Amino acid sequence: MSTSPSAPGLGSIADAAPSSLCAREPRVPADRLVAEMVPPPRFDSVRFDTYIPDPNQPSQTEAVHVLDAFAAGLGGAQTAGSGKRGFLGFGKKAAKTPAGPRGVYLDGGYGVGKTHLLASLWHATPAEPSLKAFGTFVELTNLVGALGFQQTVQTLSGHRLLCIDEFELDDPGDTVLVSSLLGRLVEAGVALAATSNTLPGKLGEGRFASVDFLREIQGLSAHFRSLRIDGEDYRHRGLPEAPDPYSDEQVAKAAYATPGASLDDFPHLLDHLARVHPSRYGALTDGITAVCLTDVKPVPDQSTALRLVVLADRLYDREVPVLASGMPFDRLFSEEMLNGGYRKKYFRAISRLTALARDAKDLVGTRRAS
Template identity: 85%
Template sequence: MTSGVPQSLCERRPHVPADRLVQEMQPPPRFDAVRFDTYVPDPGQPSQAAAVAALGSFAAGLGGAHPSGSGRRRWFAKKPAAPAGPRGVYLDGGYGVGKTHLLASLWHATPADPSLKAFGTFVELTNLVGALGFQETVRTLSGHRLLCIDEFELDDPGDTVLVSSLLKKLAEAGVALAATSNTLPGKLGEGRFAAADFLREIQGLSAHFLPLRIDGEDYRHRGLPEAPAPYSDEVVTKTAYATDGASLDSFPGLLEHLARIHPSGYGALTEGLSMVCLTGVGPVPDQSTALRLVVLADRLYDREVPVLASGLPFDRLFSEEMLNGGYRKKYFRAISRLTALARDARELPGQ
């Protein structure tokens, strides 16, 4: 890349083949180095330390031969006997309590070759089914030791049934399961967690899952200020030109571009960037656009790409109607993550 000339996300049109979707089902770069001993439990929330201990025991129990009797189960092989104890764990807690950190730590701690462990978000898993087809996805994942699903989406009935059916097939093949989820509409902020909803929605699988409740506040905001004030267009543009590997786009233009790319390609869209610079950040116009922005925010956060922006602060992206609606958990997560990335940008040299 040429020094001093920012890239443009709007000029990128990534295509991600299906086999790459499978290969990339590993914890994202932000979570490459996380382990159980790098999770710092809040002393005021004993459920956090208890969850770490329970997950460590669960990982240790996944050693030994695959329940099918081989590294990868043959399609017509005899169904293995159900192992003793739960074959799944569900991390039950609000956003920002470290569920993804713990889920990735479980992936790393499970004694199996990385090719026999899969980690992805609910959206990435549904994208995989869309790319491979249901039966081929079952065949591809059946020989795995562990499947971790982050942010299991309980607010989309169709996809919930699809993934529930997939998990049932994988559980029958002896694959251990681990998941986190969002809350159903109307539950956020009411002091209720999602375990009962999750166990009801994964039809016929609830007996396989051990719920682990993780209480606490959003660690990204413990003792920290609200979303930092945006910069001017001039500062954002000047920084983009002065930073190797930065991108520069107008926020409205980026939102339009996201509509032309499948969300499965948003990770590839951000590859190789050292910083994302956005001018003219303003209110997101509609829910479809907002949900695409949520996925982009997740991919940027996973890859630890700082975001420098002008316009409105990120805690004013979504309307009151959106923040009070069925997808509000997603929007609060996006605000939390974009705010963290905005703080990262402020800590860079020259800011």
């Protein structure tokens, strides 16, 4: 049974009907998980020179310079041998030993451009794409789940660089797992770069993240240099407020008028996400040009909220606009959620969905080309 709402006045012409995310149950093979460990589409073209530092935040300019030098330092030859391979740190000359920082940690609140800088580092590192990997913490844990720990170590050990976005500090089990994985990769000579969220109960939007990150990765802390990136959320810097939600009829008509759009009832979509592993949320949106949602309302519980955060990340990565009716996105999460341990994730989701809502405003009034 379809969970997509009908479009008032548009009939039920099969070839004109939008698709439904709720009708999709993607299967993602392990080799795809490995092949897709590259910066997502939104960050395909970002580079250090496309990052626009806030002139009031000198730490942003400093981060660009340090990361640019770090990337340049990863261009030398490596020699095999149980962690004794040559490693280039923050200078541009090859180090004869692996001593010193093998990685960099970007510390800052949401929306200061950490992912932009992390992706720029990946692009700037002078190595073939197959020798460098980029993924979120969730994607990395999913890779371990699909391949197994030892196979993941073998798969990534030949890489020059591993970039981990949104390192999860709020799941002790997964943190220990990934910390162990990174330890093995450091021994193999892999350079590391990471951003992270804050631990539960930390209210500083990144203020305490550096200390937490270095403690949680246990013996790896000596291999990381921490770069503090201050600033406000760039997605709202000087931009208008998010558009008000549209009516159900406007959303449905836009979905029918936009080739490649999906149309779903928001509560049904939340139910469907519970039946799809978060590692498949990217595949869930394959080929979708716009996500149209009716009856948006506050999420009912924390598990549902965390799944929605992952979907918001995948939509944002892929630059898929989101058109919605119902409540505005800044009312998705309860006050209790916004004041709890996962508050940074929820604020990030609100920030990203708001940006995608702005991107979707031109869909209203769109007419399908004949």
